[in-house]
Structures are given as C-alpha cells and as structure tokens.
Amino acid sequence: MSTSSPAVDALARKVRDGGRLSRSEALTLYTEAPTHLLGRLADEVRAARHPSGVVTYIIDRNVNYTNICVAQCNFCAFYRPVGAADGYVLGFDELFRKIDDTIAVGGEQLLLQGGHNPDLPLEWYEDLFRAIKARYPAFRLHALSPPEVIHLSRLAQVEVPVVIERLMAAGLDSIPGGGAEVLVDRVRRELNCLSKATADEWLDVMRHAHRAGLRTTVTMMYGTVERPDERIEHLMRVRELQDETGGFTAFISWSFQPSHTERGGAEATGVEYLRTLALARLVLDNVDNLQASWVTQGGKVGQLGLSFGANDMGSVMIEENVVRAAGAAFCMDELEIVRNIENAGFIPRRRNMHYELLGDPIVWERDVPRMTALAEARAVGDASVPEELVRYRARTPTGKRQRAPR
Amino acid sequence: MSDDASLAELRETLAADGGLEEAQVRLLASADLLSLGVLADEARRRRHGQQATFVRVAEVAVDASAVETPGRAREIRVTGVPASVDAAETAVRAVAGQGVPVTGFALHDLMGLANGHAAEFARLLRVLGDAGLVAVSELTVDRTVDPESAVAVVADAGLAVSRLTIQDARGDSRLEWVRTVAGWSFPPKAVRAFAPLPRAESGATPESEPATGYDDVRQVALSRLLVDNIDSIQVDWALHGPKLAQVALTFGADDIDGVPAVDTDELGPRRTSVEDVRRNIRAASFTPVERDGGFESVTR
Numbered sequence: 001m002s003t004s005s006p007a008v009d010a011l012a013r014k015v016r017d018g019g020r021l022s023r024s025e026a027l028t029l030y031t032e033a034p035t036h037l038l039g040r041l042a043d044e045v046r047a048a049r050h051p052s053g054v055v056t057y058i059i060d061r062n063v064n065y066t067n068i069c070v071a072q073c074n075f076c077a078f079y080r081p082v083g084a085a086d087g088y089v090l091g092f093d094e095l096f097r098k099i100d101d102t103i104a105v106g107g108e109q110l111l112l113q114g115g116h117n118p119d120l121p122l123e124w125y126e127d128l129f130r131a132i133k134a135r136y137p138a139f140r141l142h143a144l145s146p147p148e149v150i151h152l153s154r155l156a157q158v159e160v161p162v163v164i165e166r167l168m169a170a171g172l173d174s175i176p177g178g179g180a181e182v183l184v185d186r187v188r189r190e191l192n193c194l195s196k197a198t199a200d201e202w203l204d205v206m207r208h209a210h211r212a213g214l215r216t217t218v219t220m221m222y223g224t225v226e227r228p229d230e231r232i233e234h235l236m237r238v239r240e241l242q243d244e245t246g247g248f249t250a251f252i253s254w255s256f257q258p259s260h261t262e263r264g265g266a267e268a269t270g271v272e273y274l275r276t277l278a279l280a281r282l283v284l285d286n287v288d289n290l291q292a293s294w295v296t297q298g299g300k301v302g303q304l305g306l307s308f309g310a311n312d313m314g315s316v317m318i319e320e321n322v323v324r325a326a327g328a329a330f331c332m333d334e335l336e337i338v339r340n341i342e343n344a345g346f347i348p349r350r351r352n353m354h355y356e357l358l359g360d361p362i363v364w365e366r367d368v369p370r371m372t373a374l375a376e377a378r379a380v381g382d383a384s385v386p387e388e389l390v391r392y393r394a395r396t397p398t399g400k401r402q403r404a405p406r
Numbered sequence: 407m408s409d410d411a412s413l414a415e416l417r418e419t420l421a422a423d424g425g426l427e428e429a430q431v432r433l434l435a436s437a438d439l440l441s442l443g444v445l446a447d448e449a450r451r452r453r454h455g456q457q458a459t460f461v462r463v464a465e466v467a468v469d470a471s472a473v474e475t476p477g478r479a480r481e482i483r484v485t486g487v488p489a490s491v492d493a494a495e496t497a498v499r500a501v502a503g504q505g506v507p508v509t510g511f512a513l514h515d516l517m518g519l520a521n522g523h524a525a526e527f528a529r530l531l532r533v534l535g536d537a538g539l540v541a542v543s544e545l546t547v548d549r550t551v552d553p554e555s556a557v558a559v560v561a562d563a564g565l566a567v568s569r570l571t572i573q574d575a576r577g578d579s580r581l582e583w584v585r586t587v588a589g590w591s592f593p594p595k596a597v598r599a600f601a602p603l604p605r606a607e608s609g610a611t612p613e614s615e616p617a618t619g620y621d622d623v624r625q626v627a628l629s630r631l632l633v634d635n636i637d638s639i640q641v642d643w644a645l646h647g648p649k650l651a652q653v654a655l656t657f658g659a660d661d662i663d664g665v666p667a668v669d670t671d672e673l674g675p676r677r678t679s680v681e682d683v684r685r686n687i688r689a690a691s692f693t694p695v696e697r698d699g700g701f702e703s704v705t706r
C-alpha cells in the first residue's frame with residue numbers, strides 16, 4: 001500500500017523496519033497518512049507483538065466510591081460539589097455486595113476510582129482496602145488514579161511515595177491510569193484540571209508507583225482543546241516514562257464525552273478514534289497492550305479497534321458511572337465481548353490486570369446470566385450515608401454536620 | 407488477503423472495471439478487513455472522488471392528519487403502509503408542491519395495494535407520480551417479488567427507486583443478497599442507492615445476534631466492490647449512528663441517508679445537526695455535499 005506522499009511512504013517503511021518514530025514523524029503520519037494505512041501499520045505492529053492471535057479482556061467492576069469532588073474539571077459530568085443533594089459515598093457493606101456480585105460472574109478485581117472528596121481521609125481508604133482484603137484475600141484492588149493519590153497526599157500532608165506505601169500496605173495491587181487527560185499543561189489549564197495534577201505531577205505519581213513495584217495503566221482522553229501535536233506530546237511523555245520504568249501494562253485512549261458537561265461541544269468522531277488508537281500503537285513501541293474503548297465508541301467501532309492496533313477488549317465492567325453521566329451507555333457482557341473477539345478472527349482469553357492469561361471465557365464453561373445494562377453506583381434517590389463514616393474526621397462544614405452525633 | 411500478488415491482481419481487475427471471477431469473489435469475501443477496506447475505498451473514489459453526499463429527510467406518516475414539514479428538509483418521505491390507493495395519493499398531495507422532492511412507500515406495499523396486478527400497479531405509480539411523487543423510497547429486496555421487473559415498471563412510470571434495502575439477513579445470507587443485487591439489471595438511474603446493512607437489528611434472542619462492526623463494514627465494502635449496477639452505497643445516520651456511518655464512508659459508502667431535518671432529543675445520543683454530519687464527513691477525509699431526495703446536489 002503506497003500513498004501519494006513520499007514522506008508518509010518513507011515513514012511506513014521506517015515503522016516496518018522497526019524504527020522509532022520521532023515527534024515530527026508521528027505528527028506527519030497522524031495528520032497525513034490515509035486511515036487504512038495507519039490501521040495496516042498498527043495491525044502489523046500488533047500482530048508482531050502478539051503473534052498468537054489472542055485478544056484479552058478482564059472481568060472486573062468499575063466502581064466509583066464517591067461522586068463528591070472539589071476538582072471541578074470542566075469536562076466531567078460525573079462529579080457533584082460538596083453538599084449536593086445527589087452526592088454520595090458508598091459504604092463498606094455496599095462495596096462488599098458489589099464484590100460478591102463481581103465474583104459471582106467470574107470477576108477478580110475492582111477498578112475503584114472516585115471524586116476528590118475532602119471528607120474522606122487517607123485512613124478511610126486504608127480501612128476499606130484492609131477490610132476488602134480481609135474478606136476477599138485473592139480479590140485485586142486496581143484503585144485510585146494519580147490525581148486521587150495527589151489529593152490524598154495533600155489532604156494527609158504526606159508525600160506521594162508515603163501515600164502509595166500506606167495504600168500498598170493496606171492492600172492496593174495496582175493503579176489505574178485515569179486523570180491523565182492530555183499530559184500537556186496548556187491543555188490541563190483549559191480543562192480546569194491543572195490544579196488536580198500537572199503533567200509532571202501525574203507522571204511522577206506513576207514513577208513512584210512503578211518504583212514501589214506497582215504496575216499501572218495509562219490513559220488519554222482526547223477531543224477537547226488539544227491540538228494533534230499535543231496528543232503526540234502526551235504519547236511521547238508516556239513513552240519516555242515507560243523507557244525509564246517499564247511499569248505501564250496498557251494504554252487506553254478515549255474521546256471526551258461532552259453531554260452534560262460544563263465544557264460541552266461535540267465528540268471526536270469514530271474515524272479519529274481509530275486513527276488515534278493506531279497512532280498510539282505506532283508511537284508506544286514499549287507498551288505491550290492497547291485497549292479498545294467500546295464504552296465510549298460503542299461495540300461496533302470498539303471492535304474495529306482490533307484492526308487498528310488494539311489487542312485487548314478492556315473490561316466486562318459490570319458497572320459504569322462516569323461515561324454514562326456524559327451520555328454514553330453502551331453495554332457488553334462477557335458473551336458479547338467474546339463473540340466480538342471471535343467475529344474479528346481472534347482468540348478470546350480472560351486476563352488479570354498484569355495481562356497474565358487466566359483462561360478461557362467463563363461463558364464457555366458455565367451459564368452466566370446475560371447482562372443488558374451496566375449497573376450504577378447507587379439507585380437514583382438513595383441518599384443514605386454509610387454508618388462507618390462517623391469514624392472519620394470530616395473537613396467541610398457539610399461533612400461535619402452529617403457526622404455529628406444525633 | 408495476505409497474498410500481495412492476489413491483491414494486486416484484484417486491484418487491477420477492479421480498476422479496469424472488469425468483472426470478477428468466482429474465485430476472486432471468494433478471495434474478496436475472505437480478505438482481511440483492511441485489505442478489503444483499501445479496495446473498496448479505491449472503488450468508491452473512482453466513482454465519487456472526494457465527495458460524500460447526505461440528505462436531510464422529513465418523514466411524514468401516510469395517515470398523518472396535519473402535515474407540517476420542516477423548512478430544512480431536502481426530501482419529504484411518506485412512510486407507513488397506505489390503506490388504499492386514495493390514501494397514498496392524498497398523502498403525497500398533502501406534502502407535494504413545496505419545492506422539496508417527495509418520496510415515499512416501500513415497493514412491496516404498493517404492489518400489495520395493486521393486488522399484484524401489473525397493470526394496476528403501473529396505474530398506481532402514475533397516479534402517485536401525478537400527485538408529486540418523484541421516487542419510491544425503498545425496495546426491500548427480501549420482501550419484494552421479482553424486483554427487476556418491478557423496477558422496470560417504476561421507471562416506465564417516470565419514477566425512480568431511492569434505495570434498495572435489506573430488511574433482515576444474517577450470516578452468509580448478507581453476502582448472498584449483495585451478490586443477488588449485483589446480478590440484477592436496471593434501467594439507467596432507476597435505482598439510486600443500495601443500503602446493504604440489514605435494517606432489522608435485534609439481539610433479543612440468541613439466534614438473532616446483532617451484527618458486529620466487522621460484519622457491517624465488510625458488508626459495505628463488499629457491496630461497493632461487487633455492486634456495479636448501482637451508483638451509491640448508502641448508510642443511515644439515524645439508524646446506524648454517526649460513528650459507524652462515518653467509518654463506513656472509509657469502507658466504500660458514499661451517501662448518508664436519514665439525517666433528521668430537525669434537531670430532536672428523541673434521537674438521544676444520536677441527536678445531531680447538519681454541522682455534525684459535515685464534521686464527520688470531513689474528519690473521514692471527504693468533502694460533504696448535501697443532496698435532495700432526487701439525488702441532486704443542493705447549493706442553496
């Protein structure tokens with residue numbers, strides 16, 4: 001497949017020869033290469049890295065323990081300010097029930113993330129993690145993205161490595177790569193998320209986590225105010241840290257979901273998603289795994305991601321709240337994920353967060369009830385306050401009032 | 407199709423507008439998705455260059471009591487099954503004469519109104535043409551008896567068929583329908599578009615697994631490569647959603663049907679504006695061109 005651009009043809013040859021793309025080369029490919037060529041190159045790189053033809057997925061549950069957040073990123077439809085009537089914190093018992101449900105369908109991990117709630121001190125997280133590990137010793141906690149870790153470090157007034165150490169001691173197994181958005185401070189300023197973490201701070205949390213022995217993922221939310229060269233800057237910063245630590249297991253990109261957000265606007269298109277995914281596969285030559293984001297792109301374009309560099313269908317997430325708040329509500333249960341993987345000509349295998357293969361699909365082994373919609377954190381209108389919260393010191397007047405003895 | 411020599415040979419045959427041999431069709435059908443996409447994209451560019459067309463449609467139910475058509479519609483489409491010839495004619499007259507091409511009905515429903523009598527069917531089409539109809543909206547290939555003859559009668563009456571559709575086909579029968587359509591012959595411009603993605607999309611029962619993204623873009627690509635007798639390969643904005651419709655443009659489709667003439671919340675996340683359509687077409691590296699229900703470019 002040659003194009004009308006000698007520069008693009010030369011870069012395609014470079015990729016095929018195993019060369020590493022520079023910033024400017026990546027930008028040329030991203031902005032000038034035909035979509036099919038980008039896909040073809042990404043597919044070749046994916047096939048060379050994963051020659052067995054296996055496409056993986058994980059059964060886990062994406063739980064948001066609180067929606068109360070002081071960060072107020074303008075792209076977020078999920079958060080509620082302190083004192084909002086529909087703000088919530090999940091109780092330990094609610095979380096245990098969610099874990100029971102997850103284990104029942106073959107899941108082995110919680111992806112646990114939430115807002116920056118000033119009334120949840122570090123001790124609450126430590127106690128929660130310990131309680132989960134005491135009840136479910138083999139269950140994995142993939143929890144707290146870098147901005148949450150930074151928030152806890154500021155709240156507890158201890159350094160980030162200390163927060164990580166304490167959380168690991170309590171049971172943290174790995175860190176999800178959320179909150180990266182685009183790792184360029186100009187972009188973060190415009191998204192009102194610079195104060196939750198600068199690009200350097202975000203990467204620094206991951207550096208500390210990797211040094212402490214944790215594996216993490218890394219994400220990119222594109223399609224807001226960033227330019228193409230800033231998307232590439234993001235990929236370059238990820239590649240540099242991966243060269244240094246090797247701690248990222250996977251890269252996950254998705255488009256900004258504008259509905260119900262302060263920022264609003266239009267969503268990046270499906271073709272842009274496939275091009276961005278393909279480019280990530282070409283630039284991130286040191287990251288093994290790329291996920292297809294069916295949650296934001298829908299099952300069909302999500303599946304097409306398997307021809308544009310992805311080797312993983314992400315998660316049978318059982319529950320999802322953040323993307324749903326912004327208007328996307330796609331659902332795929334294990335049967336559907338497996339069917340899509342096979343339909344695309346690949347071999348489906350379950351994995352854990354470390355991308356170790358766990359085995360064949362559960363649905364091949366036993367009947368699992370069909371899931372036609374993702375669960376929500378809480379039923380609408382449930383304003384209950386968990387009992388155990390009184391044990392923790394609140395910082396805001398609202399939190400203090402809620403926890404005052406009656 | 408990892409075999410570069412076979413790919414090159416196929417590409418030459420397609421570029422020379424030559425018919426494909428059975429072995430070549432089989433090779434195409436088993437080709438990997440991206441190879442197929444490249445060939446289909448080349449084929450659609452040979453026909454349509456950089457252009458991708460779209461049409462804003464106002465649907466009007468055949469039995470609607472009050473008819474108000476939005477000003478931005480470029481096609482008024484009468485939908486539903488008419489109870490009688492009179493009802494069909496009345497519905498067309500109610501929306502005709504506004505300077506917007508009127509299409510309507512499924513061909514098999516009109517044949518049903520004529521009780522299968524050829525002369526009666528021809529007369530009905532003339533009545534509707536006189537009332538202001540420019541085209542029958544759709545010919546559902548898996549619902550219509552003897553489609554070639556039916557299209558000839560439509561053309562004789564001075565009308566066109568806007569598009570061929572497939573109501574419900576799964577698995578191998580999807581490709582079979584593409585091959586069947588490719589084998590038909592029609593008078594020039596009698597059929598304007600082929601919409602190859604089956605319209606029934608149900609995963610309600612285990613036997614009716616919904617089509618995947620791979621299934622859909624393969625179907626679009628194979629349609630562009632095999633169906634030489636119809637100019638446009640069409641996808642539906644409202645039915646398939648912006649993302650799949652846009653990706654289909656890079657796999658051989660050139661026309662987007664079903665863009666709503668008014669923004670409406672009823673479409674939920676698929677709510678759209680004409681700017682969204684244009685943006686999606688541009689982001690797929692094509693030039694958006696609005697057309698009307700008569701397949702004429704709109705310059706106003």
Ligand code: SF4
Binds near residue numbers: 076077115147193
């Ligand atoms: S993205 Fe996260 S940090 Fe930002 S407002 Fe939403 S919940 Fe808070």
